[in-house]
Amino acid sequence: MLEVCQFNGTYNSPGMTASEGRLHYFVWATLPSPLILTADVRTLNATAEGRACLDMLLNPEVLAINQDPRVAGARLLRAGADPSPPVAPDDVTYQVFGRPLAAAGAFAAVLVNRARAPLPVTLDWGELGLPHPAGSARVRNAGARADVGAFVGSWTATVPPRDAIVVTVTQGAL
Numbered sequence: 345m346l347e348v349c350q351f352n353g354t355y356n357s358p359g360m361t362a363s364e365g366r367l368h369y370f371v372w373a374t375l376p377s378p379l380i381l382t383a384d385v386r387t388l389n390a391t392a393e394g395r396a397c398l399d400m401l402l403n404p405e406v407l408a409i410n411q412d413p414r415v416a417g418a419r420l421l422r423a424g425a426d427p428s429p430p431v432a433p434d435d436v437t438y439q440v441f442g443r444p445l446a447a448a449g450a451f452a453a454v455l456v457n458r459a460r461a462p463l464p465v466t467l468d469w470g471e472l473g474l475p476h477p478a479g480s481a482r483v484r485n486a487g488a489r490a491d492v493g494a495f496v497g498s499w500t501a502t503v504p505p506r507d508a509i510v511v512t513v514t515q516g517a518l
Contacts, residue, residue, distance in 0.1 A: 346372045346379065349388060349397035362393060363507035366400060367456060370487060370510040373410040374418040374441055374454045405486035406510060414446035418454070421471040426463050438465045438503070442472045449474070449515030452486070457503035466500040467513070474515050482514045 348365040360368065373379060381401060388394035400406075421440045437459040443452050451472050455465040469481055483492040483499050487510045492499070501509050 349381075349394065349401065361506065362396070363504055365397065366487070367506065367508040369400060370406065370454050370508040371418075371441060371456065373406045374443060374452055374510060376410065376412065376415040376417060376443075379407075379410055400487070403487065403489065405484075405489055405512070409445070409452040409486060409510065409512065412445045412452070414444060416443045416445075418443040418452070421453070422468075426459055438463055440465060440467055440471070442467070444473060445512070447514070449481075451513045452510065453513060454508050454510045455501055455503050456508045457505060460505050462502050462504055464500050465503050465509075466498050467511070468498045469513075469515075470497075472513060474513075480516060484512045484514075486510045486512050 346368065348360070348369050379401075385398070388398045418441045421442045423436045423439045425435050426437045437457070439456040439458070441454045441456070444450070445452055451474070453467050453472060455467060457463045457465060467483075469479065474481060480494055480496050481499075482494050484490070485492050487508075492501075492511070499511075499513075503509050
């Protein structure tokens, strides 16, 4: 169940921080599944964190990913452990999910940092499914509603701790 923006004196009652709520929402929104809001929208506008959460929930770019007409499910592209700080061999500190979108050469991806420190996470065009992995692609941070730039072969972002970055990637856009 998707639970974000459940305020109860702190950020939200299930015990998630704002960044954990964003992580939860971005991964969920990348799946072609219903997004059901259970928060009281009358109270969300009453506080700065509530307005920020409402802005996240109503982000048209993230909603467009969720509602994409191709209705392709996101899949886990890669997961692993950051070598520093040392973790147990079976610990997963980062994950990369991706899915194709209806527009030709367009994909959505979520870079997840499960660690408690910032972590560089790479999105590789070949893992994403671009037909020409070494080609160029334009990256747009859908969560921030900002163009990131054009890159060849892959793109790396430093993801804040216990947070996620959701992007769209469009092939051949240098």
